[in-house]
Amino acid sequence: MFEGKTEAEAREEMRSLAEEYYLTFHQKKEYQEGDRISYASRVYDAQEMKNLVDSALEFWLTSGRYTDQFEQKLAEYIGVRHCALVNSGSSANLLAFMALTSPLLGERRVQRGDEVITVAAGFPTTVTPFLQYGAVPVFVDLTIPQYNIDASRLEDALSEKTKAVMIAHTLGNPFDLKAVREFCDRHKLWLVEDNCDALGSEYCLDGVWKRTGSIGDIGTSSFYPPHHMTMGEGGAVYTDNPLLHKIIRSMRDWGRDCMCASGQDNLCGHRFDRQYGELPLGYDHKYVYSHFGYNLKATDLQAAVGCAQLEKLPEFTKRRRENFARLKEQLSMLEGKLILPEAQKDANPSWFGFLITCREGVDKNQAVSYLEGHGVQTRMLFSGNLIKQPCFDELRKAKAGYRVIGDLENTDRIMERSFWVGVYPGMTDAMIDYMAKMLKEALRG
Numbered sequence: 001m002f003e004g005k006t007e008a009e010a011r012e013e014m015r016s017l018a019e020e021y022y023l024t025f026h027q028k029k030e031y032q033e034g035d036r037i038s039y040a041s042r043v044y045d046a047q048e049m050k051n052l053v054d055s056a057l058e059f060w061l062t063s064g065r066y067t068d069q070f071e072q073k074l075a076e077y078i079g080v081r082h083c084a085l086v087n088s089g090s091s092a093n094l095l096a097f098m099a100l101t102s103p104l105l106g107e108r109r110v111q112r113g114d115e116v117i118t119v120a121a122g123f124p125t126t127v128t129p130f131l132q133y134g135a136v137p138v139f140v141d142l143t144i145p146q147y148n149i150d151a152s153r154l155e156d157a158l159s160e161k162t163k164a165v166m167i168a169h170t171l172g173n174p175f176d177l178k179a180v181r182e183f184c185d186r187h188k189l190w191l192v193e194d195n196c197d198a199l200g201s202e203y204c205l206d207g208v209w210k211r212t213g214s215i216g217d218i219g220t221s222s223f224y225p226p227h228h229m230t231m232g233e234g235g236a237v238y239t240d241n242p243l244l245h246k247i248i249r250s251m252r253d254w255g256r257d258c259m260c261a262s263g264q265d266n267l268c269g270h271r272f273d274r275q276y277g278e279l280p281l282g283y284d285h286k287y288v289y290s291h292f293g294y295n296l297k298a299t300d301l302q303a304a305v306g307c308a309q310l311e312k313l314p315e316f317t318k319r320r321r322e323n324f325a326r327l328k329e330q331l332s333m334l335e336g337k338l339i340l341p342e343a344q345k346d347a348n349p350s351w352f353g354f355l356i357t358c359r360e361g362v363d364k365n366q367a368v369s370y371l372e373g374h375g376v377q378t379r380m381l382f383s384g385n386l387i388k389q390p391c392f393d394e395l396r397k398a399k400a401g402y403r404v405i406g407d408l409e410n411t412d413r414i415m416e417r418s419f420w421v422g423v424y425p426g427m428t429d430a431m432i433d434y435m436a437k438m439l440k441e442a443l444r445g
Helices: 007-025 046-058 065-078 089-099 103-108 128-133 151-157 177-187 242-252 300-334 364-373 390-398 409-417 429-442
Strands: 082-086 115-119 136-140 162-168 190-194 202-205 208-211 218-222 235-239 353-358 418-422
Touching (some): 007 046, 065 082, 065 235, 065 300, 082 089, 082 242, 082 300, 089 128, 089 162, 089 235, 089 242, 128 136, 136 151, 151 177, 162 177, 177 190, 177 202, 300 353, 300 429, 364 418, 364 429, 409 418
Parallel strands (some): 115 136, 115 162, 162 190, 190 218
Antiparallel strands (some): 082 235, 202 208, 218 235, 353 418
16 A cells, blocks of 8 residues: 555555544534434544644654644643643542642642632532641632632632632633732732633733633643543643743653753753762762652653644634623523523633523423433533532541631522533524423423
8 A cells, every 4th residue: 555655645645544533433413403402522523633643644642743843832821831631630630739739839838737728619620639647628619600719708718728729610711810810919828720620711900811720730621521621541730930840740640850851861960970969979860750750751752643633723713702601691580480591700611511500490400301301412500519429528527627717608599400402513593492492391381
């Protein structure tokens, strides 16, 4: 098949075959009313498959040129200097938090017993790293209908042990970044933006529009298939702080002190002539470990897909906003029965989903059952109230390991009365219209 061809010619032929394969077997059929509507789905074309084949033919497999390209492009998109690709959004959150525990941060490092302000209504892996390390989450209630942290309670949550704030932008809707950033600056606290559900969202801070993930000290993303873009599995940690980036890279790559890329040797020129800790003078720097780290790297195969997805991200964001606006307009007549979501002040969300809260007298379970029974997939706001999940049983019974500010009234209300449907960019106007129609039918009478 490749006789007489150069490697470049053979590779291009394989890429062309991948495109033909996509056109033959992967193009989606046009939506017909009654087809199941998922809350989220991958949106891709032949370019992702061509990139994937191109990377596979190199057979480098671990981090390589596509990883370098992706990290550079994502950092530019977010508006920061540094980005580290990892294997999942949960790993990104783990890495972001653990970076704050580094001895290199001196008095500002988070130590066991220190407190981190967060919320209970969200995805558990925003909070899990604190608990596993031995830090103490301090839970603050949310506002409705923005579904983000109630910034007016931040001072109530503060103690002499507080070292950081780590919270997510709920379903793409940025939290009050101005208030939270000012609070963190005033008390010299770290701010970590869990940006996993908000890639592409924007916030106007002091008259300047910035992308979420760039305003905190560290931002995180997830590239699991339902998210704003995908590489199957994958995530990223990004920052404008060179020291934090150094720590993040070290902890991602086994905790090593060396910054050489995979397959690279002696970038610093001092591989065998320095003293580290109590190791022998000249001990190979490639095997010096300055942190207790992990292996959280992604593969170049994933990054290859991500590079193609990143090119589509602006259009994905545009479509999410259009779908959200169309659905909200059609549901406006139901505001007597439903609380519809609202964007945070000074924010332009890239919506991950359309979150609805049923008013008193409306049976949420009945509405959800009707939608699911008529082909519309629904989701809860993840853990609802994390403190009431089985994983918290031991801590809850012991009344130890966390603090709660107030009674989390809105958090419980969201757990009991809220659900959401999708607005992902693969949704057509017909799909949005059908979802609105089914919601109206579900609430009829």
